Amino acid sequence: MGRWTFGLTFIWKVVLTLGLVLLYYCFSIGITFYNKWLMKSFHFPLFMTLIHLAVIFLFSALSRAVAQCCHQRPRVVLSWADYLQRVAPTALATALDVGLSNWSFLYITVSLYTMTKSSAVLFILIFSLIFKLEELRAALVLVVLLIAGGLFMFTYKSTQFNGEGFALVLGASFIGGIRWTLTQILLQKAELGLQNPIDTMYHLQPLMFLGLFPLFAIFEGLHLATSEKIFRFQDTSLLLGVLGTLFFGGILAFGLGFSEFLLVSRTSSLTLSIAGIFKEVCTLLLAAHLLGDQISLLNWLGFALCLSGISLHIILKALNSKGESGPKPHKGSASSPDLELLLRNREPGDEEDEDEGEKYFVVQGQ
Numbered sequence: 001m002g003r004w005t006f007g008l009t010f011i012w013k014v015v016l017t018l019g020l021v022l023l024y025y026c027f028s029i030g031i032t033f034y035n036k037w038l039m040k041s042f043h044f045p046l047f048m049t050l051i052h053l054a055v056i057f058l059f060s061a062l063s064r065a066v067a068q069c070c071h072q073r074p075r076v077v078l079s080w081a082d083y084l085q086r087v088a089p090t091a092l093a094t095a096l097d098v099g100l101s102n103w104s105f106l107y108i109t110v111s112l113y114t115m116t117k118s119s120a121v122l123f124i125l126i127f128s129l130i131f132k133l134e135e136l137r138a139a140l141v142l143v144v145l146l147i148a149g150g151l152f153m154f155t156y157k158s159t160q161f162n163g164e165g166f167a168l169v170l171g172a173s174f175i176g177g178i179r180w181t182l183t184q185i186l187l188q189k190a191e192l193g194l195q196n197p198i199d200t201m202y203h204l205q206p207l208m209f210l211g212l213f214p215l216f217a218i219f220e221g222l223h224l225a226t227s228e229k230i231f232r233f234q235d236t237s238l239l240l241g242v243l244g245t246l247f248f249g250g251i252l253a254f255g256l257g258f259s260e261f262l263l264v265s266r267t268s269s270l271t272l273s274i275a276g277i278f279k280e281v282c283t284l285l286l287a288a289h290l291l292g293d294q295i296s297l298l299n300w301l302g303f304a305l306c307l308s309g310i311s312l313h314i315i316l317k318a319l320n321s322k323g324e325s326g327p328k329p330h331k332g333s334a335s336s337p338d339l340e341l342l343l344r345n346r347e348p349g350d351e352e353d354e355d356e357g358e359k360y361f362v363v364q365g366q
Helices: 001-039 045-071 080-104 108-117 122-131 140-156 164-188 197-219 222-225 234-267 271-289 297-325 353-359
Strands: none
Touching: 001 045, 001 108, 001 234, 001 271, 045 080, 045 197, 045 234, 080 108, 080 164, 080 197, 080 234, 108 122, 108 140, 108 271, 122 140, 122 164, 140 297, 197 222, 197 234, 197 353, 222 297
């Protein structure tokens, strides 16, 4: 009877994990292809990003209200001083990362975007070393060389290479390194109480909106004001269709962050990291099959080299976390950032399992 129960429990965990991974894939891969598809006919990526931020803030506020009603506990609200001094730098870096990433879809293919964006872990490691969140080791140098070499091989003599788009997404990856490092520093300030992803997204979105708005006003404001799709619309149904499409993208962005949270809260950050590697492969295969992206053998070898560097980084983090799991880690401790998120793994025997949301942090990975 015990073996039967154990077998059912194991099967249920496998099915649950696969279901959560598929949900994460739907939102993550979906928003990538959604952005590329929309940019073919709607050439205002910064305005699109602003709409997405507004939708994420709306759903975060609604989620906080529902959670407060269910648990009968007030949600964290930061003071203006803490909000502007401690959250603003992270929000600005996040806004630029997301904005530049979406902007790049005007020029580059999904495959080149996926490959270049995966190099974000390289900049994360560099800034972790600068801010002394990570110690310099030979293994980390090898990780950096593998990722950098893979990126060079993937872009070398690429038939669909675009310099402007590549510069935008590479700039987004660079800022992403700053973003995740600042996020880790923000997380280590336990007194702020922003460990819950919904609370974090709720506080980040307004400052992200304000930080990205000047860039939008400079590069897209005048063109959007004279566009017949938005401000100078003549067909109401066309306007509602465009706004509905943008709203749907915001739902995808919110769903991505929430699906990441669900996957990690029910499994571990290692599961999400491994799932992220297979997601990159799936994205490239779909881009080649659905969009006709041309990927040469040299490009595939470069991508494999880059994935090997990311895999090595994940293995090192897994071994490091196991080495530190002997004594109970301090509640406010945090390791170096992962590729797509920063979070703290649930420890066995923790007395706060009923409130898993207080232990994880996820930011939308557009």
